[in-house]
Amino acid sequence: MTAVLLRGGHVVDPGARTEGVFDVLAVQGRIASLGPPGSVLAPEGSAMVDAQSCWVVPGLVDVHVHLRDPGFPQKETIASGLRAAAAGGFTTVAAMANTRPVNDSPQVTAYMLEQARATHSARLVPVAAVTRGLEGRADIDYRAMSEAGARLFSDDGMPVDDEALLTHALDEISALGYAISLHEEDRSLSCNGAVNAGSTAKRLGLIGYPNAAEAKRVQRDLALAVATRAPLHIAHVSTHQSLELVREARSRGAQVSCEVTPHHFALDETATLRWGPNAKMNPPLRAPADVEALHAAIADGTIDMIASDHAPHEPAAKHLEQLADFFCANRDAAELPAQAAEIFASCANGVVGLETSLGLALELVHRSLIDRARLVEMMSLNPARLLRLERGTLAIGSVADITVIDPNLEWTVEPDRFRSKSRNTPFMGMRLKGRAILTMVGGEIVYDGRRGDT
Numbered sequence: 001m002t003a004v005l006l007r008g009g010h011v012v013d014p015g016a017r018t019e020g021v022f023d024v025l026a027v028q029g030r031i032a033s034l035g036p037p038g039s040v041l042a043p044e045g046s047a048m049v050d051a052q053s054c055w056v057v058p059g060l061v062d063v064h065v066h067l068r069d070p071g072f073p074q075k076e077t078i079a080s081g082l083r084a085a086a087a088g089g090f091t092t093v094a095a096m097a098n099t100r101p102v103n104d105s106p107q108v109t110a111y112m113l114e115q116a117r118a119t120h121s122a123r124l125v126p127v128a129a130v131t132r133g134l135e136g137r138a139d140i141d142y143r144a145m146s147e148a149g150a151r152l153f154s155d156d157g158m159p160v161d162d163e164a165l166l167t168h169a170l171d172e173i174s175a176l177g178y179a180i181s182l183h184e185e186d187r188s189l190s191c192n193g194a195v196n197a198g199s200t201a202k203r204l205g206l207i208g209y210p211n212a213a214e215a216k217r218v219q220r221d222l223a224l225a226v227a228t229r230a231p232l233h234i235a236h237v238s239t240h241q242s243l244e245l246v247r248e249a250r251s252r253g254a255q256v257s258c259e260v261t262p263h264h265f266a267l268d269e270t271a272t273l274r275w276g277p278n279a280k281m282n283p284p285l286r287a288p289a290d291v292e293a294l295h296a297a298i299a300d301g302t303i304d305m306i307a308s309d310h311a312p313h314e315p316a317a318k319h320l321e322q323l324a325d326f327f328c329a330n331r332d333a334a335e336l337p338a339q340a341a342e343i344f345a346s347c348a349n350g351v352v353g354l355e356t357s358l359g360l361a362l363e364l365v366h367r368s369l370i371d372r373a374r375l376v377e378m379m380s381l382n383p384a385r386l387l388r389l390e391r392g393t394l395a396i397g398s399v400a401d402i403t404v405i406d407p408n409l410e411w412t413v414e415p416d417r418f419r420s421k422s423r424n425t426p427f428m429g430m431r432l433k434g435r436a437i438l439t440m441v442g443g444e445i446v447y448d449g450r451r452g453d454t
C-alpha cells in the first residue's frame with residue numbers, strides 16, 4: 001500500500017499548532033497533504049479510512065518499555081511487545097537495557113533492531129545501559145552504542161549509585177546529544193520495600209518503601225543536572241517531593257524532563273490490597289496525596305510525558321499461585337502471614353502497560369484535567385523529543401507515523417486479549433473510554449482495530 005487517505009478526522013498536532021477537522025493523505029511513507037474535508041485528492045488505488053468522530057494524531061511514542069528480548073521469551077519478545085505497542089496506539093517504543101545479555105554492546109543493539117525490522121510493526125528505539133551489565137561499576141562505549149542505534153541511556157531498574165561515574169556518563173552522553181533516563185532510588189532507604197511506606201504496608205505487615213528513597217536520589221541527581229547542564233530525564237516520578245525538586249531545579253537552569261506512568265496516576269497504594277503482586281512495582285503505588293500531586297503536575301506541565309514502564313512477567317515470577325489465597329479483586333487483603341510476606345517481597349516488580357496506557361491517559365482528558373493537545377504533547381511530541389527523533393508531528397513531509405483514536409469507544413480491559421505475552425495488570429475488568437483504532441508506521445497500517453479487532 002503506497003497511499004492512505006484518512007478522511008474527516010479531528011487532527012490534533014500541537015507540534016505544528018494544527019487542530020481541527022482535516023483529511024490527511026500519506027504517500028510513500030510521508031505526510032503528503034492535509035486539508036479541509038473533501039479537498040485532498042488521493043492517488044488512484046489509495047486506501048480510504050473513515051476517521052470521522054475520531055482523533056488523528058502523530059504516532060504515540062513510549063520512552064520506557066521492557067521487551068525482555070534477548071533473554072526472557074516467556075515474558076515477552078520484541079515481536080510480541082511491538083505488536084502490543086501497535087495495538088495500544090504506539091508507533092515507537094524505547095526498549096530498556098535490562099535484557100540478558102544486557103544491552104551494553106553494539107551487538108545486542110543490532111540484534112534488537114534486527115528483530116524489530118523483521119516484525120514490521122511499531123518501531124523500536126534501543127536504550128543502552130549507562131554502566132556495564134547494569135552493575136554500576138564501569139562505563140561503556142557510549143559513542144559505539146549511539147552509532148549502533150541507541151538514542152537514550154539508562155540502567156532502569158537499577159539506580160546509578162556512583163556519583164563520579166554518573167557525572168562522567170552525563171558529560172559523555174550529553175556530548176553525543178542524548179539524555180540519560182534515571183531510575184531514582186536510594187537503596188539504603190528503600191530497603192527492598194515491597195509497597196509504599198504507609199497504611200498499606202502497615203495493614204499487610206510489609207516493609208515500606210518511603211517517598212524519601214526516591215526524593216533523596218532525585219535531589220542528588222538534579223544537583224548534577226544543574227552543575228553539568230547535561231539533559232537528564234527522571235523515569236517514573238511517584239512522589240510530591242520529586243515534583244517540587246524538579247520545579248526548583250528547572251528554575252536554576254537544569255535541563256530536566258520527567259515521566260509519569262499510568263499506574264502511578266490512576267491508582268494509589270490501596271490497589272495493592274486487591275491486586276497484590278499485580279500492583280507491585282518499583283517505585284510503588286503511592287498515597288492519595290502523591291497521586292493528587294501527580295495530577296496537578298500533569299496539568300501544570302511539570303510532568304513532560306506519560307510512559308508505560310511496560311514490564312511483562314509470567315505468573316510464576318509474580319508467585320501468583322502461592323499468593324492466590326491472600327489477594328482478591330473484591331475485598332481488601334489483611335495482614336500477610338510471615339511466609340507469604342516474604343514471598344510477596346520477593347516477587348518481580350512491574351506491570352504491563354502498552355495496551356492500557358492510552359485508555360488510562362484519556363481519562364485525564366475526559367475528566368478535563370488536560371485537553372487533547374496536551375495529551376498528544378505528553379504521548380507523542382515530548383517523548384519524540386527526548387529520543388531526538390523527528391517525529392511527533394503530522395506536518396507535511398513528516399514521516400507518516402499516525403495514530404487514529406476513537407475517544408468515545410468504551411471497552412473493558414481483558415488481559416486474555418492482550419497482544420503482550422504477559423497478563424500482569426491491576427486494571428483487569430476496568431471500563432475505559434477511548435482507544436486506538438488504527439496505527440500507521442511509515443505510512444503502513446500495522447494495527448487495525450476497526451472491525452471489532454480490539
Ligand SMILES: [Zn+2]
Binds near residue numbers: 066309
Ligand atoms: Zn522500567
